[in-house]
Amino acid sequence: MPSAPTGTSYAVLGLLSLRSWTTYELAQQVRRSLNWFWPRAERKLYQEPKALVERGLATARTEHTGRRPRTVYTITPQGRAALAHWLDQPPAPRSAESEAMVKVFFADAGDLGQLRTTLSRQGEEAAERIESLAAMAQGSLEETAFPERLHLSALSLRLQLEQELAVLRWTRWARDQVDYWESTTDPAGWSAPDSLGELVASARAALAEHSRG
Secondary structure, three states: OOOOOOOOHHHHHHHHHOEEHHHHOOOHHHHHOOOHHEEEEOOOOOOOOHHOOOOOOOOOOOEEEOEEEEEEEOOOHHHHHHHHHHHHOOOOOOEEEOHHHHHHHHHHHHHHHHHHHHHHHHHHHHHHHHHHHHHHHHHHOOOOOOOHHHHHHHHHHHHHHHHHHHHHHHHHHHHHOOOOOEEEEOOOOOOHHHHHHHHHHHHHHHHHHHOOO
């Protein structure tokens, strides 16, 4: 008996609801879109369509391009119904994964040079991702395979941009703060309580604004 569908199952099912795809085409589309907020889809991509077929949520047919066979996956009516039902369920809690932040958190096991390098690389990565997002948005304006979904792309891309801008701002701020430190174990005159107090005030102000809105 096939296992219950996962978030990745429904992510792939969502792509199949747009059109039929080969696994190679799905991989390209995942890199262009889902990878920004669901990177695990690419890691499981070659198993997931087969699992959807086992569950009756998709079908698979073999086509030939010249002598080369390829498998094309298509969503079934049961698949569309399952996708609609999933959209009606509350989403799982949001999660984020960053090896760089693990290195920042345990920076006291190393030196300031290592910490500064980690922060710089985080900033560079955020800048690269912002550039990619801008190029993706420009490409969507000029040409898109799914013009009827442009509003959803615009909605999703905005959050991705805001997240990368936040990382970019934070890395600049963090590098400035670290410049006051003597070492990763001695922040010298830099006041952690003051910084945490500012954080609490900012968090409460944001929550107050949210409750009013």
